[in-house]
Amino acid sequence: MKLSTKSRYGARLMLDMAQHYQDGPIHLANVAKRQGISAKYLEQIIIPLKKANYIRSVRGPKGGHALTRPPEEITVGEIVALLEDSASLVACSDNPGVCERSPVCPTRSIWQEAAQAMFDKLNTITLADLLHRGQSPAGKAQELRRVL
Amino acid sequence: MKLSTKSRYGARLMLDMAQHYQDGPIHLANVAKRQGISAKYLEQIIIPLKKANYIRSVRGPKGGHALTRPPEEITVGEIVALLEDSASLVACSDNPGVCERSPVCPTRSIWQEAAQAMFDKLNTITLADLLHRGQSPAGKAQELRRVL
């Protein structure tokens, strides 16, 4: 039931790009460095995000990647559903045929309800929200100390 | 992000036991047969449920397993948290030390909130609720036809 690194890294990738939304295309290598994630792995993670048109890319020197939409219009839920390949907790939610018991299974609906509750929450959180929340409370305290 | 078979089978095991709550200890082999799950695998899944005192067992002929509490007092959320080893979507929820970025990570809290939303839902569903819900709508229709 753990999230894959694709979702976790993908969310951080998208947030990093949101933080540089004003700067035009940014180098994936820089994201990788800032986030402490393998650049090669990020290159794989970015593929579905490009295919789903969250990101546009420019090749060559001075090239890079940029969000196609403002951070206000992209939710964490969309990113997770995309990178996990689905917004469901069990295969039979997307495809009842995988299990012959689907039509009479008393537990099937609860997994759907649980996934729904989870994505209802994640769908309310935009990249812009994360930008403004900033860090965790502990991080906020550090920032405050730095300012004072 | 998929649930493991341990949780899925474990929930069906517990529901099956709830359905036979009146019958005293039941044979795991019968649960396995009814549910179409490997008996040997169920024997492994039942171990944490016994350790957490959801189930008491009797050895020998006429032995078996029984719930220690009525189906009204056991939620699906408890079962999943137990069999998934945790109620979190990321390791840093249970142990911030696994990632040095935990104190300043802007994404960490959202995974906690998502897991919370999911378990808030699952914790409201008891085995008794599932008994009374019965099957899926399609299953209900079948049952109705059988009765008429």
Added chain:
DNA sequence: ATAATCTATATTAAATTTATATAGAATGGA
């Protein structure tokens, strides 16, 4: 005794995850 049932541990096969590696395509600028 012995057959039935649960218990404990070890092993293994398959699938998935998490990368790394290699070669290629596009392009801005010298």
Added chain:
DNA sequence: TCCATTCTATATAAATTTAATATAGATTAT
């Protein structure tokens, strides 16, 4: 034009986890 830079595509591999199966043992009603 050429070349360094950056993204793209595909292949490969190592590690981990999942999902079982296998074997031997413990308990107990009859």
